[in-house]
Amino acid sequence: MLEPIATKDPTLPRRLADFSTLLEAIEYAAKGTRGLNFYSPRGELETSITFAEIKEKAQEIGRRFIHFGIEKGSRVALIAETSDEFVCYFIGCQYAGLLPVPLPLPTSFGGREGYTSQLNQQMKSCGASVAVSASYMLPLLDEATSGLKKMKFVGTSTTFEAQASLKEIKSITLPEAIPEDLAYLQYSSGSTRFPHGVAVTHKSLMANCVGIGGEGMMLNDDDRAVSWLPFYHDMGLVGTLLSPIANQVTTDYLATEAFARRPLQWLRLISKNRGTLAYSPTFGYDICTRRASPTKIADLDLSSWRVAGIGGDMIRADVLTNFLDTFADVGFRATTFVPSYGLAECTLAVSFARLDTGFEIDLVHEKVLSGEEKCLKKFKVNGSGANYRSVVNCGIPISEYELEIRDEDNNDLGEYQIGRVCVRGASVMAGYFQDPEATKSCLSEDGWLDTGDIGYMKEGSLYIIGRIKDLIIINGKNHWPQDIEWAVEQLDDLRSGDTAAVSIPGDQDEEIPAILVQCRTRDEAERAKMEHRIKDTVHSMLGISPVVALIPPRSLPRTSSGKLSRVKARKQYLEGNLVL
């Protein structure tokens, strides 16, 4: 029977990502015995691969790319299955000096066209020359790559590797990488219709892995990560694949789709393999709690879990409390929670809560959260009553960063003031790939990144209260309101500028999409039909039915330059001032 790769490696001292490139990192990890384990949906070990084996296979793939004639710097789209093959191809690109671009898998029922057109847009945006997927995904990949003229190869690894024999590629020398070279492109942020690929250099990646392994998690010899996060998302790719390579951490994986169906399998793996590090957006903790029952979890032992990281969406204190209430009996400790903050534009991590303290909340007045009041001190922090909401402490920025909370005129506001979260440091992206305009809109010439999030600092810790970018995050996935509005406005009887897509709080403070639509007809049957069509359109994009509000023509608020103001629209809607 297959045995999982062990947690400890007495043969190799741990180095916390003090490497100049990802290649140097994998070369060092390959000297030891650690590696990655891939589990089936039912929790059986399917594949184990050591870092040494990854290096070996990746070098072969690198030579194959060069032999095939793929030029240095070309983009290689990889449908990011949770598999050893994805890992070897990702690293293989590094050996050939190519930029891997991890692309998403389908996540839910329906929406074939939306899925393939998203892949198409992303591959078009980066000008990919190669696209590789597992064989079962090939029909979808073929559809997604049709019309892409720059493609030199579309197919499975088997087909690609049949292009040349090992003997033919033996003598090919692999290029060196320097820290300033780009390492990969990340599409987890950005609109699907107008995608921006975050361009990450080796230098940024290594700097971030230093912060994650060192200050963030303070890795020790007993650490082992267990993850279900997808490799096409920054938290999955950097947090649970590249950081484990750069910090030599044995990691166990459960495919994302397997987690979505049987979330408790994640906890079972932690329990069985004595996992210590496991990350998830808030909703992952939520679905574990929802699926748990005393009999189902009785045999778990979560006492080994040391860092239960939370990030990737707005952290909700009630979900964490429910998780704790459910799993405390099987050894989960409150102090294990480590709220954190990050974004793809910073490679991944920006801040981590202090370890072994658990999550801390501020109760903040609604007037502060809605942006009416800019200074926290005018209201009692941690006051009580219906007008207060909890905001989770996202921790202390890792020391590579300078962080400022700024007002509209870029003044640094200091503590207790609400403003835009801006950061500068080695892991801030080089820019959006081949998109100077989008880069300029968030990254200043002197290296300051406007994260698009709003928040405040208190006693050195960062608290995030919202987003300027109007992003709508459903079950951990970012959606750009522009994309949703565009799709809705394609429906008959609607015009450009008729809609506003905003996020509103649901019963449990979760995010719910609300589509505000200027509707000209007063005919009830027509209105009902329109509402149905809008719900249908939005559901196929977000996987959730939105609230639809049909409002009078010309009632959506605009800014002085005539642009839609989603912030105002949202506020007016929530106050009940927008309905017919």
Add this chain to the structure above:
Amino acid sequence: MTQNVDEIFERICTLLKPFNKKDIAIGKDTAFSIDLELDSLTVMDMLSEIEDEFDITIPLNMLPDLETVGQFTDAVHKLLSE
């Protein structure tokens, strides 16, 4: 034992009951998203129930083509016949 499509459809309808919050009539044209209004997480809850019942795994590449109960029934039938 291979089951015919109608039997599979009946079993799926029974399994869908707890997810049919609005208690609508379920036919082969019923769409999971618009008619049953299932969000993407609830769909997964449902999927795992049905997979366990039939002891199958619906491959990931099939998901984008499954909009209705009828399409889902056909997919289950196909997997059971293989």
